[in-house]
Structure formats: structure tokens, C-alpha cells
Amino acid sequence: MIFNRIKNSTLKIKNNTLDSGRNVKMDRMVYYLEIKKEIEELLKLQDRYFAMYQVYTDPIQRKITPEIRNTIIEQSLTCGQEEADKILSNLKKQEMPFDIYRLIQEYGILIREEDRDDSLNYIYFGAFEEPGTITLYIDNIRKGEELIREYKIKELLNINLKEVVLAHEIFHYIEARNKKLFVNQYRIKLWKLGPYTHTSLLSCTSEIAGMAFAKRLLGLNFSPNVLDVLLLYPHDRNEAKYIYKQIMDNEVNIN
Template sequence: MEEMNLRKMMKGLAAVDDMTWGMYAFSRDALRDKVDCGRKKEMIEKSICCGYETADKIMDQTGTSNPREIAGKLGLRVEYLDKGQIADRVLFALFTPPGLIQIMREPIDKAVKGGSLDGFTTREQLEDLILGHEIYHYLEEEYDGIYTRTEKIRLWKILGFENRSTIRALSEIAGMYFSKKLNGFPYSPFALDILLYYNYNSETALNMYREVAEI
């Protein structure tokens, strides 16, 4: 796929609505078949609201919407690493409790090289969007009663005993919209997941794009 086609893909991803992105996140979750379509939609809406409300809360608490300033005021340690691919896994960032956020430079370097993202985002904005997302994962550990930690589904029940689990997709959805609100980003940061992955495997990224388009 040539750059012009990449830019066409970017425009298409920027137009995808929030519910579609939520369903896409669910489609990649190991527990996707445990939740029916109606409940998925309800959970997606609540996760998006959770992300926005948590962003409002932390902006009020810190007096800023700048993710770097927020990280500093929360006492988080932010490291920038050169790597971006570990074995077959492409990693953009990692939050390690209690307060370490590591952002991988390589995916960002690849994305901005050649200017194919011009007009859609900047290097600084990419870093801030990624940082914002990881700050949400930190806040999940700090805020009692946060939706993405309290919403659980039953995996099994035997003789009065049951096993319930949180859903990773809900955390990812809320994290994306938390970061979107902080950064004033015009479309869902989910789009950047695919665009950043493109520079590692364009064929897989195109397949991901088609998956979203078919939802």
C-alpha cells in the first residue's frame, strides 16, 4: 500500500464512529463471546463516559489538561525507550504499577518519518495521546469504584461458587476516550493503533482496517 493509500486509510479511520470502535475493541478481547451484542453496546457507552468523566476529574484535580504535567503532578515516572517490537508483538507503551510509564519511541519515529501523518497528528501529539492512555491505566488503580474495574461478567458458576472477571476491552475503550478528552483530539485514538502498526506490517494493518470497516 503506497503512501497515498495510507492517507486514504487514515481519512477512513478518522470517520469511524465511537460505537464501531468499541465493537472493534470487543472483537479483539478474549471474553468477547461471553457478552451479547446489546450488553456490549451498553458497556461501550458506559466505558466512553467513564473515560470522559475521569478526564474531567483529573483535570479538575491537577488544574491542567496537559498529560505531561498531569503525569508530573501525579508523581508518575515517564521513560522513553527506543524499542517498539518485542518478539512478534508491537508495543507502543506500558504502564507498570505503581507508577512507571514507558513509551516506545520506535513506533512514533516510524509513523512521523516521511511526513505521511502530516495534517492528521504531530509527534508531540502522538506522544501525548499515548501518555494520556497510560495515565488512565494508572488512575484505574487509584480511583475506587471506577467503572472499568467494577463492571464484571460471570465466567462460570458451580454449586454456589462463581468466577467473575473484568473485561480488558472496557479499560482500553475508556483509556482511549480519556486521552481523547485530555488532548482535545478530533477523532478516536483507536485509529492511531492501526496507523502505528502499519509501519511494522502493512498487510496486517490493512486487514485491521477492513475489520473495522465491516463492523
């Protein structure tokens, strides 16, 4: 699953009118500049800042101590990068250019496209389902593409958002088939009772690795996690801005 966030205030957005006495055109320009500035700031951030955000939003993040946090981030990033490098290295040996759709065909992955799926108060942009199906929610992705054009975010104008989502989900396909990957091996202790210790996998390791995989595979010069905010703006501005602030707070805390 990729780029999903709880819709706290989608309906409020449509009615989030400005004070009647203000100039609507001016307010729209201010809002335009705010979004553009926020996305451009996120595009400059290193991967570890987004990874930190993923760690903080993990369901069992309270069990992740500062001592192991950096290990989780670095190993997860490396995991995704190495899996992408294997694919790219193999293509280089065969003197073949990278084609994400050919890769999908070789893996036997089925791509299913649906307009949208906002069930259970979540916004979905893509999802991987065993044994080998990737579902793309085209309407949600299209709105992100429209925002890029409207706000003239030059770093993203030539980026195929559908392929970024696909690349991330391809990692989850690989992850499901290789239990030796770091993301499938690293477990954190939850509790202990006598000689028995109960451990659990982390969801953040998979998401961090998936984004690192997509970035390396597609040769992007920014973290695909930017889309966590970008693709959310057309649906829930308040939630998108909240996530932006959380990511930037992590950037400040790290530095």
C-alpha cells in the first residue's frame, strides 16, 4: 500500500471559504505560493528525513528507541537501494534499457486500474495484493498530476507519477517473495513473559525501503515520499499541511 492517509477533513475543504471581506483572488494566490513553496522545500530534503517521519508514524513507534532508530533507517534504505541495483545491474549486463512495464511483465504482475477507493476513510493511490496484483487508483493520481501542472512545479513536470507508484508497489512484490530481506528479518521486542519474548515486524521498514527502491530504480533526484504530501493536497489540504509540518519538524530535530 502506498500514499494513504486518513481523511480527517475532506468535506471541510470544499466549504473552507475565506472571510467574506477578503479578496478571493489574492487569497488563492497566497495559497498557491504556500503549496508551491512547501513542495519545493520537500523536494530538497534527504531521504533520511522522510524515513524519520515513517518511523514516527509506525504503529509501534513507541518501541523504537533512539539507539536502534538510525539502524532501522539506514538498513531499510540500503535494502531498497540494493534490490533496485540488482535489477539495474542485470539490465546493464544484457545491454537493455530500463522499462518498468517490461519488468512488470517479466514478474508476471497484473496491473488493475480503478478510479478510486476511499473506503474506510482512507485515500489510496496504489496497492499490492498477493500473489501478484497491483491496483492503481487513477483518479487520485490524476489529481496529483493536475496539481503539478497548475502549480508549475518544474522538478515534477516530467515525472510519471503512475510509474513512481508502480515502482513502489513492485518492491512490495519482491518483498513478499524474499523472506531474507532486512525488512522481513528485522523484528522488535514488544514484551517478554518468562522465557518467551514476543516480537513484531515494523511497517516503517517496508515503506522506507519501498521509497528507496523506487527512487533508485527510476533515477529520481528527490524522495518519492514527496508524493505523500503532493497527492494528498487535492483531497485534504489540512492533512497534507499537517504531514508537511511533521516532516519538516523531523528535519529540524535531526539538524
